[in-house]
Amino acid sequence: MRTAVILVAALPFAVAAQTIVPQLDQSGRPGEIARLVYEKALKQFDQADADHNGKLSVDEVRTVSPFKAQSFAQFDKDGDGLLDWNEFVGHDRWQHP
Numbered sequence: 001m002r003t004a005v006i007l008v009a010a011l012p013f014a015v016a017a018q019t020i021v022p023q024l025d026q027s028g029r030p031g032e033i034a035r036l037v038y039e040k041a042l043k044q045f046d047q048a049d050a051d052h053n054g055k056l057s058v059d060e061v062r063t064v065s066p067f068k069a070q071s072f073a074q075f076d077k078d079g080d081g082l083l084d085w086n087e088f089v090g091h092d093r094w095q096h097p
């Protein structure tokens with residue numbers, strides 16, 4: 001069970017680790033996986049953003065992903081102490097609607 005949780009949490013990184021993150025409108029398997037990961041990330045991001053300011057504090061991140069909260073500084077690229085959408089997903093190829 002714990003392994004499954006870690007795998008799901010690590011999935012966006014596995015995707016981001018490739019040189020090219022699949023576009024959401026891409027056809028075939030890469031596109032399907034991208035859309036699944038995107039929808040999950042979107043759900044997590046919106047659920048975590050308790051004060052609806054479009055950015056996640058470390059406490060907000062912890063509510064959906066303790067793993068990301070633990071490595072918060074690595075995700076917080078501009079070091080402002082908050083994760084915006086692109087920092088949360090780890091790349092800038094998918095837009096938050």
Ligand SMILES: [Ca+2]
Nearest residue numbers: 049053055056
């Ligand atoms: Ca927030």
Ligand SMILES: [Ca+2]
Nearest residue numbers: 076078080082
């Ligand atoms: Ca930031």
